[in-house]
Amino acid sequence: MASGARAYALTLLTLQALPCGCVAAVYQARPTVVEVELLEAKGPHCRFFGHRPGRVVRLGEADPLWDGTAGGGEPRV
Numbered sequence: 654m655a656s657g658a659r660a661y662a663l664t665l666l667t668l669q670a671l672p673c674g675c676v677a678a679v680y681q682a683r684p685t686v687v688e689v690e691l692l693e694a695k696g697p698h699c700r701f702f703g704h705r706p707g708r709v710v711r712l713g714e715a716d717p718l719w720d721g722t723a724g725g726g727e728p729r730v
Contacts, residue, residue, distance in 0.1 A: 663689065673699040677710060688713060 663680040666688070670676055674696020680689045690711035695704050 661685065668693065671696070673701055673704065675699050675701075675704045 661682040661684075664683055666679045666681055668676055668678050675692055676694040676696075678691060678693040680691070681687070682689060688711070689709060692704055692706055692708045692710060695706050
């Protein structure tokens with residue numbers, strides 16, 4: 654690790670199965686309140702080019718109302 658770099662522990666908060674078969678996960682970077690949403694697994698029949706395991710989907714502060722979907726029940730990724 655580079656000098657001055659800080660390591661953060663990721664705590665799994667939730668997993669969300671997407672309609673395409675992929676699995677998204679939300680982690681919290683401890684000791685901060687920053688959440689990392691990433692694609693955890695690509696479904697075997699998924700045709701979305703952007704769905705790659707390990708791809709960060711969202712990075713930001715915790716949203717206490719997050720339910721895994723954007724307004725209208727559509728997945729965010």
